Amino acid sequence: MDVLRLATVLETLPRERTRLLDNLGRLRREVGPITPELSDALADHMRLRHGDVHEVTSFYSFLQVPVDAVRVCTGPVCDSRGGREQLGAGAIEVPCLGHCELAPVVLHGDEVVGGVTYSTNDGASLGLARRDETLADYERRGGLALLREPLALERIVAELSASGLSGYGGAGFPTWRKWEAVAAEAGPRYVIVNADEGEPGTIKDRYVMELRPHLLVEATLLAARALGAMEAYTYIYIREEYATARARLTAAIEEFRAAGLLEGLSLDLVVGAGAYICGEETAMLESMEGRRGMPRLKPPFPSQVGYLGRPTLIQNVETLAHVPAILRNGGDWWAGLGSPATGSPGVRLWSVTGAVARPGCYEAPNGIVLRELIDGYAAGLVGEPGAIVPGGAASGILPPAALDVPLTREALTEWGCGVGSAAVQVFPKSYAPLRLLAETMRFFAEESCQKCTPCRIGNRALHHVCEELEHGRAAMSRRQVEEWLDAMTLTSICGLGQAAPYPVRNAFERWPELFAPLGPATLGEPASA
């Protein structure tokens, strides 16, 4: 360790606990991987306990590895396309790097090996195919008008309500309700953009940030102004692996600042350090406050008690990015982009990856039929499909027979699945469902924050059960497995543990023969939330 370098960097680091994660990231980039000595030096500088910094440092995957490390993605899509073969000496295995359309993905430092290409379309709401290079580009397309002549909050809430926009991070909570709830609380309030996209197979937020960063910045500022977050602060919490998105957002924010559009507002990036769970909103708040990213007990919800105990609007990148189009053209117009009559208003970004001809990120109507999405946007299937995951790791597993299902909450519920983050992953027939299931459970086990028993132990056990089944062995009986799944769904603190059982239950249903060694299924309804 270069002690002189450390002393110089330390001097410049802020002492507020909320800056702990940022400080650790800077130390890692500018001095080296965080060792116990570095951690203690930072703790002394920030007047924190050594243990506090130890707990935080060890929680994240990347703080103790060099910045130029080779990171190999072994998420399900990459694994099905030979990701593990890329694992060389010294390489670090990472569950999902968010570039699944380029699978298998390897990062060398911040760079994606082989470069990044985009495959998208020119949708009416987000128009990702036309990339904004500068703020002027963005303004020429009609951007900034809303920021210059802000609408009243009531009008915004009314338009959002008419649009039917709901959270696209996975939970699907109606957006207007969130805005209304936060506005109803006494200020000051915070606005936080959740750009910690980490759901395997999901690439959409990265597309928005890399192709249309100004759009996201404007949408964020609109929210801040509408909610009177004037004197307070606005943050974008972005995952560490998204270096390009980070650079583009930083540049865009600077352009806004130079143009005087940040007057009275503060917009900062908070960079994660490799922890899927920090995409869970309360875990994100903990992470931002300088603690381990372990979810809080709810209620209270962040709209009441959020960042630093203040009412906080937390929105996913894509959700927020749709807001300017809705406000410009009206909620009804936006709803009409989908099929509001059938309960699927508006459009969303679908990340389509795996065994398709043109993997990428496409804006398409809500409720689109799976086959239409694959054929009409991703240029069709490649080879014979096996398992299809409709919306991210916990959204469940569909069989090829479900290709003609409309991707709506209702239709997918019938298949025991959910739309989740709209990350459609097509696996080739050669990729065994049990392998997919084992990989999925391994992912949940490794990403579990360890706070609650059912998630902490249940996911590890299920991973083991799946691996044993691959060898035809039963680690637990079917009855026991189902009891454990129930306990996970019902007693886990956050969505990770609550939703992790879905793919297992789907597989029970879809491929009962694979689970024969576990013995007979029990009678009775599985627990539902």
Add this chain to the structure above:
Amino acid sequence: MIEFTLDGRPASAQEDELLVHAAARNGVFVPTLCHDDKLDPYGGCRMCVVGVEGSSRPLPACATRVSAGMVVSTNSNVPQLRKTLTEMLLSEHLNANPGGRPNELVDLARELGAEAPLVLPDAKREPYADRNRLMGYEPDTCILCNRCVRYTQEVMQCSALSLEGRGPEARIVPTWERSWLDTECELCGGCLSVCPTGAIYEKFLEGAGVEERQLEQTKTTCTFCGVGCQIDLNVDPETKRIVKVTSKPEYVSNEGDLCVKGRFSFNFVHHPDRLTEPLVRGEDGELHPATWEAALAAAADGLKGVIRRHSAQAIGVLASARLTNEENYLIQKLARIGLGTNSVHSCEAT
């Protein structure tokens, strides 16, 4: 007081009372592992989940406050959930009793008839050996309830233990896996006292292997300083020797907290060098047993002799740190009025 319903019967609770306490006062015991009244509600082990009408999922009784009209159930699926959660914890509980401390998980398992259906292949944690002579830690007994860590952070405000890592490798270790002697730890043993499974335990040879519950407890006051901490001397019923010191949260002056001396320094009681009666040095230069009257008279004579030969200013009085305020008051009175010296000091001041 507010009214609520517990298992179909009317019950009352104080405003904002934790459900786990309200249930207990109404005769319904809700098991907990990660909960400790000294610490902020955590809701991690989930053992205390109960059904609450209007909530789609059961809620942790240790972190949920009773509200008027709340309808709470510990029947329906709650017993099964408890049993499953216990099975989960048992599936990585490789060592149930490293040091004779009570193990609440094992008790609960016995009560619920829960057994581990499997042993997790990654259950084995890296062993931890600490060179200190007082406290041992067996990671394979830990259930990651985080009570010890939260105790160090919330009660002792020190950095001794950390919840390290994420995923299957996560574990509790002294900060950066150092010896406790190299952290801020003062070896107060508080972490040990809040551990529900006995993963952190006393390293004593004496009494090792005797379960804490089989020891006879005698409540007394710690003699080490004037705080007056209430302690329980745990006596081996066979040998009648003190083998450990514990304390209870309901003890008023210290609420169950102790310092390193109070918890670990009791060996003097049985030490062969311990003085158990007054001794006075005789003409032959040796110490001889004496009565208190004779001993005090000898001391008084000695002091008077010094005053006579060198004046009272030749005497200084050094009071023990073990004295109470009242005793310290008497000491200075003895010094100033009885002996006539203003040179009074307490070793606590250094």
